[in-house]
Amino acid sequence: MKVSLNKLAILLFGVVLMLAACGTNSAQKEEEQNQGGGSQQEENQNENQNEEPAQKFKIGVTQIVEHDSLNAAFDGFKKAIEDAGLDVEWDVQNALGEPSNNPTIAANLVNAGVDLIFANSTPSAQSVASETQDIPIVFTSVTDAVGAELVESMEKPGGNVTGTIDNHPEAIPNTIKFLKEQLNAKNVGMVFNSGEQNSRAQIDIAKKTAEELGIKIVEASVSTSAEVKQATESLLGKVDSLYVITDNTVVSALDSVVDVANSNKLPLMVGEFDSVRNGGLGAYGFEYYDIGYEAGQMAVKILKDGVKPADIPAQVPQNLKLVMNKETAETIGLEIKDEWNAELE
Template identity: 70%
Template structure:
């Protein structure tokens, strides 16, 4: 009897141990499931981000850049709530917009223009900032260097290394220009940098061109400034100045009425009546900035280590209607695309 009792006790003890072990395995299973990397990735993908957009003024080029930025995030499947604000050329409003976006705790700021990027960079060193429509990121003190930004700011610039040299060469060799009029906002760092770069290049390359400046503070000053150049110059060059481009038709009317061929800094200005440009689409640099934002939001890159990008595609575009109106003969060897063809 004692042996039988012992065998029964041993069997009961073994069964109890097995049951406890099984229970222990069941309680640990949910913890392993919560730690799966796939689940974390799915949660990240389903997250809705809030992005603040700050833009200094409203005009076709900057608007196109914003459209391109949004398209890049949409194509990447990023769920975004946007807070888009435009300063309408008012620097105090520009600063307030940047501070407001920081107070809202947005996940990322898209700064469209040099003043917008500078205001955002002054407002925060924690929130990632991606800019576009900036000409000289280093000169504007947005980054330590284009190759290694070093902070919370990076983005795409709106000038190609060959754009200004090609434009000046075209003015000199093809349009036989000698005195070039430039209307720009000298208070905008983006513009001052371009004009200084143009003057230096003319001197370094011995191009023999003279620059006649006409400075403006607001878009209301643009037409009068353009008119002040009549009789002093034989051509004009309108750079990517936000103040002037927002009132471009004023410069176009003055230039065309006085048969002054006007080179411009980007394609939208050619569509609006400028003669020609070595440039790119602002939509494209906005899209490229959006691709950078996607990497930042997904944790695949940090602004400090993401080099500033130049426009990827540079081409020569001309407005043949403008050329005909001011008496400029378009040569086949220019290999220029007619901006009006793209709209037909």
């Protein structure tokens, strides 16, 4: 009996040792697993830290006034930026038709430290170009970029400025020819802001073409949109037709010109399609949305790819065509002929 008890004690002691060993091995395995998991977690954290966050850009916008064409150009610009997937913070400022506000806006955008400035109109672009030679500037809705001293040439802009112009070389000559050859115009009235360099350039082109065709341009100058109706009325009795170019001051008050033209049965040719949609008779033109989009593509090259504005040629509009307002034609008693190949609004 004593021998049996000793054997039993030895057996129990062996079982205890085995259980202790199993517990130790389990604890070691658990610790190793925990250590392994910790290493994996640290590895994942390191990978996340190595991933570069998407770059965010700040784009300043300066626009001379609110009207459909300039707004459409800005919409096109924004869409190009969106299509490129850029993360952008916008700083949008509008001069509200007051050129004296442009220098302040330009200084504000430069001081805000924007990465690029989108200038929507000639006076807007001129102000920011004179304020900074370091921040890239992309313009649109500019008629004569070389004459406005924004670029050295269309092919090689130089400096920190490039963009898209709103002056197809055939648009104004085609309009004057249409007035002469299809509408039998002899005296064409043109209301414009002589303080806008882009307007003066267009008037000079119109006068040159009119002189070649043997017709006369009768000018009426304004300084603000409030003067547009009176200036238009001053042309009555002196002209047989009207032509509004892409003058920001006049286009922002186009409804008053349309009223005078329609009331007196005068054909009113305009400089862009939005003015046709707003009551003008017709225009040889293009979509401002498109030139805005093309300007946006330039901005993407600058911001995303690091291309310098000096190395991006300025562009002219594409796809010039004649668009006419059917309702306006009916109002003034004009038949739109098939041979004009006009698209109707």
